[in-house]
Amino acid sequence: MQLTELDDRFTETSTELLLYVACLSLNDSFSTFNKEKLIRFALFYPSEFSIVDLIVLGDQLDTYIIDLRGDDEFSDIKSIASLADKMVKTK
Numbered sequence: 699m700q701l702t703e704l705d706d707r708f709t710e711t712s713t714e715l716l717l718y719v720a721c722l723s724l725n726d727s728f729s730t731f732n733k734e735k736l737i738r739f740a741l742f743y744p745s746e747f748s749i750v751d752l753i754v755l756g757d758q759l760d761t762y763i764i765d766l767r768g769d770d771e772f773s774d775i776k777s778i779a780s781l782a783d784k785m786v787k788t789k
Contacts (some may be wrong), residue, residue, distance in 0.1 A: 715742065724775045728766060733759045 716783045718739035721732045732773075737755055748756065766772045771788060775781045 699762075715739070715778075718742075724781060728763055731763050756763065774786075 708716075715787070718735050721730055721735045721739070723730045733756060734758055737752060740752060740755060766775075769788075772784060775784060
């Protein structure tokens with residue numbers, strides 16, 4: 699019944715966007731990180747990502763997650779704000 703209500707309130711596109719955003723969760727060392735979903739997420743913003751950007755994005759996402767999971771300084775990150783702060787501090 700709840701699933702039907704959610705389907706009635708949100709379009710398929712909205713639901714899809716929510717699932718893609720969930721891949722950015724910082725919890726448990728980015729355990730929900732999913733490169734393919736994030737690339738599909740970028741497809742919703744064609745004015746922001748060119749074809750070349752999308753090709754490069756896959757490699758950039760691989761590097762990003764390896765760097766963050768391998769660095770103990772990022773293990774206590776709980777929010778986008780604390781991630782941004784830590785990235786500025788660590789350059």
